[in-house]
Amino acid sequence: MLSFNEVAIRRGTKLLLQNLNFTIYDGDKVGVIGANGIGKSSLFAILTRELETDAGTVDVPARLTLAHLAQELPATERAAIDYVMDGDAELRALEGELESTRDGKRIAAIHSRMDAIDGYAARAKAGRLMHGLGFTPSDENKPVRAFSGGWRMRLNLAHTLMCRCNLLLLDEPTNHLDLDALLWLEQWLKEYFGTLLLISHDRTFLDAVTDRTLSLEQRTARLYPGNYSAFEVQRAERLAAQQAVFEKQQRRIAHMRRFVDRFRYKATKAKQAQSRLKALERMEWIAPAHVDSPFQFSFREPTSLPRPLLHLENVCAGYAGQAVLEGIGITISPADRIGLLGKNGSGKSTFIRLLAGEIEPLSGKREVSSTLACGYFAQYQLEQLDLNASPIAHLRRLDPEAEEQQIRDYLGTFGFHGDKALDPASELSGGQKARLVLAMLIHLRPNLLLLDEPTNHLDLEMRHALTVALQSFSGAIVLVSHDRYLIDAVTDDLWLAQDGRLNRYPDDLAAYVRSLRDRRGPEKITNRRASCKPNISDQRKQRRREDARSRNRIKPLKDAVRALEGEIALLNRERAELMHKLADTALYHQDADKAHLESLMIRRGEIERALAQAEAKWLQASADLEAVQFKNA
Numbered sequence: 243m244l245s246f247n248e249v250a251i252r253r254g255t256k257l258l259l260q261n262l263n264f265t266i267y268d269g270d271k272v273g274v275i276g277a278n279g280i281g282k283s284s285l286f287a288i289l290t291r292e293l294e295t296d297a298g299t300v301d302v303p304a305r306l307t308l309a310h311l312a313q314e315l316p317a318t319e320r321a322a323i324d325y326v327m328d329g330d331a332e333l334r335a336l337e338g339e340l341e342s343t344r345d346g347k348r349i350a351a352i353h354s355r356m357d358a359i360d361g362y363a364a365r366a367k368a369g370r371l372m373h374g375l376g377f378t379p380s381d382e383n384k385p386v387r388a389f390s391g392g393w394r395m396r397l398n399l400a401h402t403l404m405c406r407c408n409l410l411l412l413d414e415p416t417n418h419l420d421l422d423a424l425l426w427l428e429q430w431l432k433e434y435f436g437t438l439l440l441i442s443h444d445r446t447f448l449d450a451v452t453d454r455t456l457s458l459e460q461r462t463a464r465l466y467p468g469n470y471s472a473f474e475v476q477r478a479e480r481l482a483a484q485q486a487v488f489e490k491q492q493r494r495i496a497h498m499r500r501f502v503d504r505f506r507y508k509a510t511k512a513k514q515a516q517s518r519l520k521a522l523e524r525m526e527w528i529a530p531a532h533v534d535s536p537f538q539f540s541f542r543e544p545t546s547l548p549r550p551l552l553h554l555e556n557v558c559a560g561y562a563g564q565a566v567l568e569g570i571g572i573t574i575s576p577a578d579r580i581g582l583l584g585k586n587g588s589g590k591s592t593f594i595r596l597l598a599g600e601i602e603p604l605s606g607k608r609e610v611s612s613t614l615a616c617g618y619f620a621q622y623q624l625e626q627l628d629l630n631a632s633p634i635a636h637l638r639r640l641d642p643e644a645e646e647q648q649i650r651d652y653l654g655t656f657g658f659h660g661d662k663a664l665d666p667a668s669e670l671s672g673g674q675k676a677r678l679v680l681a682m683l684i685h686l687r688p689n690l691l692l693l694d695e696p697t698n699h700l701d702l703e704m705r706h707a708l709t710v711a712l713q714s715f716s717g718a719i720v721l722v723s724h725d726r727y728l729i730d731a732v733t734d735d736l737w738l739a740q741d742g743r744l745n746r747y748p749d750d751l752a753a754y755v756r757s758l759r760d761r762r763g764p765e766k767i768t769n770r771r772a773s774c775k776p777n778i779s780d781q782r783k784q785r786r787r788e789d790a791r792s793r794n795r796i797k798p799l800k801d802a803v804r805a806l807e808g809e810i811a812l813l814n815r816e817r818a819e820l821m822h823k824l825a826d827t828a829l830y831h832q833d834a835d836k837a838h839l840e841s842l843m844i845r846r847g848e849i850e851r852a853l854a855q856a857e858a859k860w861l862q863a864s865a866d867l868e869a870v871q872f873k874n875a
Contacts, residue, residue: 270454420585428450551611594620616692617686806856
């Protein structure tokens with residue numbers, strides 16, 4: 243369906259991507275992953291014609307209907323449901339023509355087309371989309387300007403899903419969704435019949451929705467068969483072949499195990515230790531896929547760990563005398579790890595702000611330790627950075643005595659290398675600002691971490707590094723997140739904000755997810771787009787053509803795999819013979835032929851490089867072959 247051939251993409255003078263060669267077939271659901279700033283959104287801009295390629299070609303079918311998620315929505319007076327319906331451009335065009343034409347035959351043809359595209363049910367469909375994304379019926383006729391930025395992003399998403407397209411581009415659609423809306427979107431995308439390209443940093447969401455993974459790294463792209471977890475395994479196998487990588491992985495696993503061992507034999511911590519062990523098993527499995535991550539940091543030990551850190555008794559919390567949560571009773575001690583569940587607006591952020599001391603209780607008692615040190619991360623803090631100050635300047639304000647090299651080394655673990663540590667905050671992306679706020683928070687050595695959606699702007703590598711760091715944090719954690727992997731890996735206890743109350747949730751996250759799905763019931767998620775869907779006969783012809791093309795591709799791919807396997811076998815034999823020669827101690831005597839030894843060492847380097855290149859080509863060819871065979875099965 244979509245074919246990239248030797249494509250290169252620049253932004254200004256900066257080369258983002260080059261030598262892009264991959265094909266995406268009709269019906270593929272592709273997760274597009276890579277570090278922030280590597281070019282994922284630019285790749286989408288090529289498909290939407292906002293950018294032109296600097297080299298190569300992109301082959302796009304002529305009858306392609308494309309929809310993509312806009313990142314901004316102006317504050318207009320248009321009713322929300324009308325804006326959502328505007329996503330169906332053909333419907334709006336037909337409605338406009340129906341109002342203006344007086345030709346009876348044309349009117350009949352318009353009504354026939356309206357019936358074919360379910361145009362008469364469009365308003366009901368728009369309402370279902372809005373409901374699925376968390377809007378109430380009373381929201382439908384509110385003007386767009388009445389909604390906050392996060393809810394406008396949901397309107398943009400509903401507007402995009404309204405389009406009857408056969409190619410859907412979604413750039414981080416989950417950032418402003420609560421777990422309920424995220425699960426609805428997950429199910430909607432599973433049932434979507436067209437081709438999907440999805441940029442997301444939510445690994446659980448990617449696993450549930452995608453069947454191929456396009457990884458952008460080192461200025462190029464590699465297409466893997468399978469979802470994100472399958473990608474991690476394949477990439478881990480490729481990287482684990484390098485001994486240095488393997489040793490680095492083992493050191494990180496040992497570090498995580500030391501943390502688990504601290505609690506293994508404490509009866510009072512049995513549940514937490516068990517939870518940690520389960521998370522560790524998963525993290526050990528995926529660790530090799532992230533050993534070359536640019537982010538590796540840890541929390542410094544807090545200066546004190548008083549017990550308890552904080553106590554709330556029969557607290558009522560809210561704003562301007564209006565209660566949001568009532569009857570809160572909780573004691574937080576070191577090593578407590580609490581995940582907060584509940585819909586947007588249920589009071590999770592209010593509870594976090596209460597713990598942080600940003601709001602006072604309307605009633606009840608809040609007692610804190612004299613040595614309580616809160617590390618509070620909230621999205622609004624990204625906007626409170628000094629836009630004229632660099633990352634180094636922000637850290638120097640926290641620690642005036644620190645040497646610049648110490649600050650640089652510390653910031654380097656958060657991805658601020660070289661001149662990037664000197665750039666003003668105004669030039670940082672959302673992800674870079676989030677990393678800077680985290681760096682500042684960690685530097686303060688808190689004993690209570692309050693994290694309100696800390697991963698919204700973080701890429702997968704930084705999310706993984708944060709998860710690893712939180713695993714070994716010795717203080718207490720209270721976490722609000724829609725990232726299910728982070729909640730599972732980091733928290734031990736769940737609390738649910740619902741109906742103005744905050745209570746301990748008696749089961750695990752999987753049970754909560756099931757309860758949300760059960761509550762929705764067998765609702766039909768309508769995302770079929772009849773006008774873009776060929777009739778059955780055309781579908782069969784198209785599938786036969788695609789199957790023929792796939793079969794024609796299998797033979798050369800098989801030949802390429804066999805040829806590369808032969809090349810790798812020859813190189814391995816030569817390498818073994820060479821290593822046998824190099825093991826001869828006579829080569830290293832003072833009277834030995836140094837030129838001969840040097841030539842052997844040079845050849846060894848050549849073989850290692852050739853092996854690495856051949857293995858990389860073999861992995862890509864094998865992945866391409868498996869993908870074609872999977873599509874042809």
